[in-house]
Amino acid sequence: MARRGSLRRRLVLLLTLAMVAGGVYTAVAFVQRSEVLITERCTAAGGGSAELATDQAANAGLISAVAVRRGLPARAASIALATAMQESKIRNIGHGDQAGPDSRGLFQQRPSQGWGTTEQVMDPHHASNAFYDALVKIPDYQGLDITVAAQRVQRSAYPDAYAEHEAMARAFASSLTGQTAAGLDCSLRDPDAAGDPAAVQERLTADFGVIPASAEGRSLVLEAEGTQAWAVAQWAVANAKALSVTEVQVDGRSWIRKDRNGWEPAAVPAGQVRVTVAEAPAQ
Numbered sequence: 001m002a003r004r005g006s007l008r009r010r011l012v013l014l015l016t017l018a019m020v021a022g023g024v025y026t027a028v029a030f031v032q033r034s035e036v037l038i039t040e041r042c043t044a045a046g047g048g049s050a051e052l053a054t055d056q057a058a059n060a061g062l063i064s065a066v067a068v069r070r071g072l073p074a075r076a077a078s079i080a081l082a083t084a085m086q087e088s089k090i091r092n093i094g095h096g097d098q099a100g101p102d103s104r105g106l107f108q109q110r111p112s113q114g115w116g117t118t119e120q121v122m123d124p125h126h127a128s129n130a131f132y133d134a135l136v137k138i139p140d141y142q143g144l145d146i147t148v149a150a151q152r153v154q155r156s157a158y159p160d161a162y163a164e165h166e167a168m169a170r171a172f173a174s175s176l177t178g179q180t181a182a183g184l185d186c187s188l189r190d191p192d193a194a195g196d197p198a199a200v201q202e203r204l205t206a207d208f209g210v211i212p213a214s215a216e217g218r219s220l221v222l223e224a225e226g227t228q229a230w231a232v233a234q235w236a237v238a239n240a241k242a243l244s245v246t247e248v249q250v251d252g253r254s255w256i257r258k259d260r261n262g263w264e265p266a267a268v269p270a271g272q273v274r275v276t277v278a279e280a281p282a283q
Contacts, residue, residue, distance in 0.1 A: 042186040042238060046174025048167045054186065054241040056090040057172070059106060059124065061238035063090075064176035065207035066128040068231050075142045077173035078166070080131055083107060083150040085165040086158075092124055107131050107154070125206065146170075175234050178227030182253055182263035184234040188241055190258065195244030195277020203239065208232065222273040229273050236275045249274040 042057035044050055052060060060081055067077040084090045087108040096103030102110050102118070105127045109115035120126045134153045135141055141149045146169060147162035156162075175183035197220040201213055204222075211232065212223040224232050233250035236243075240257060248255045250273045254266030268274065 040186075040188050040241065042184060044168075044171040044175045044180075044184045046172075046180035046183045047170045050168035050171040052090065052168070052172065054188070054238075057184075057186065057238040058242055059084070059090045059092065060172045061176050061235040062124050062207050063106065063128050064173055065231065065235055066125065067132065067173075068177055068228065069207070069209045070129075070132060072132060072136070073142060074173050074177040074179045076132060076135060077177050078169040079135060079141070079146050079149045079153075080107075080128065080169075081173055082146050082162045082165040082169035083131065083154060085168060086150070086156075086162050087154070092122065094122060176231060176238065178229065178231030178234070181230045181251065184237050185255070185262040186237050186240055186257075187260055188257055190281070191244040191246065191278035192281060193244055193278070194280040195246070197275070197277060200236070200239075200243050200245070200275055200277060203243065204232065204235065207235065216274075218279065219274050219276040222275070223271060224273050225271050229271075232273045233275075236273070244278040245275055246278045247274075247276040249276075 040054050042052050042054060044052075063080050063084060064077040067074075067080065081090070084106045088106050090106065092106050094104055096108065096110070100108060100110050102112050104111070104118055105121040106124055107127050107130075109121040109127055109130060111118050111121060115121050115130055116126055121130070131153060135149065138144070138149060138152050141152075144152075145163070146166045147160060150162040151159040172184070174180040195218070197215045197218060200220050204211065208231075214221050222232055229250050233248050233255075236245055236248045237255050239245065240248075246257045249266055249268040251270075252265060252268055253263040254268065255263050
């Protein structure tokens with residue numbers, strides 16, 4: 001009887017361990033599946049709400065940053081974003097269409113129409129600056145409807161098409177130029193590669209110009225205030241996927257990638273934007 005009781009206890013123990021192991025496996029599998037099922041996207045709120053894919057949001061960040069760098073109003077960025085959405089879905093595409101077979105880039109600019117060489121119009125910085133160069137020559141462009149201003153720059157065969165994208169353009173331009181604080185949020189899976197503060201600074205300098213910065217471990221600390229601080233911070237969120245950004249802190253708020261709760265209160269020194277990148281993922 002004693003031997004049979006001992007055997008029974010061993011069987012119960014083994015069954016318990018198997019159930020625990022199964023529970024752990026199920027929990028891990030659920031977490032992994034939940035991570036895979038996350039739809040990566042960026043949402044902006046500012047005079048409305050709109051959503052973009054992460055690559056579109058990163059390009060929108062560049063277009064808006066160029067406007068900030070040039071000292072242009074958020075309205076200019078709104079016009080540019082509505083135009084880029086209509087022309088390329090805010091993607092740097094390397095082909096045109098029947099109406100413009102040599103059209104290229106974010107704004108589908110045509111080398112044959114004087115926008116620059118094919119290589120230049122495929123450079124998002126050149127393309128954005130070329131668009132703004134043309135926009136600021138339009139008298140009172142800020143007072144025009146977005147679709148009217150866009151058409152005067154682009155001279156499209158579909159002059160009313162830009163109006164469809166006005167709400168999206170306003171929402172993202174307002175956040176990405178810093179006019180709407182805590183207006184941009186991106187839902188992302190965990191980074192699959194380590195980030196590099198130097199890469200963040202290089203990309204940010206290309207878009208905004210030189211902003212005083214220093215590296216602290218895996219963080220890049222930038223000196224910025226007011227709308228510029230929020231423009232830089234939300235640019236970092238828009239580029240979080242490509243640059244493996246895990247946290248952005250600014251003006252008493254923090255965006256933490258893994259929490260997926262948007263912007264929350266945090267103790268952040270005034271006049272600073274702190275962008276933290278991921279360590280190498282565990283193998």
